Amino acid sequence: MIGRAADRDRLSRLLDDVRDGRSQALIVHGEAGVGKTTLLEYLLQQAADCQQVRVQAVESEVELAYAALHQLCTPMLPVLEQLPDPQRAAPQLAASADDPAPPPDRRRRTPRRSRADRPRG
Structure with a gap:
């Protein structure tokens, strides 16, 4: 991984935090072909001692x-x-x-009825 030292260092710090019990999240994004998969494979190799999903x-x-x-x-x-x-x-x-049930962001919202719209009786 030529020219990816800063990315590897960032991933190493992330793993150090995880090993110390601090939760972490990682988002890898970029154009096709820039090496996202290679970075993730590097991370998985370095995290062989961690549970991986x-x-x-x-x-x-x-x-x-x-x-x-x-x-x-x-x-x-x-x-x-x-x-x-x-x-x-x-x-x-x-x-x-x-x-x-659909997820909350996909549920249809029904308008609340006002008192005037409610049946009396």
Whole structure:
């Protein structure tokens, strides 16, 4: 990885934080062919001692609510009992295929009826 020393250093610091118990998030973006996959492969090699979960977005899943989140949470279901109740609920819901409700941002909003519109009786 020629010319990527600054990126590698940034990734190393991120891993140091993770190993010290501090949560981290990483967003890798850029034009096609700039080396995003190479950077992620480098990170995964450096993080061989860490639990890793991969998610790959696919355009055909764009209409499936939370498809990537489902992919992320499903492998973790066996260890959820180790989490406190509030933190356990979110991954369980995300991994559940039984919930037919659309996500909150796709629900139809029904206008509230005013008192004048309500039936009397």
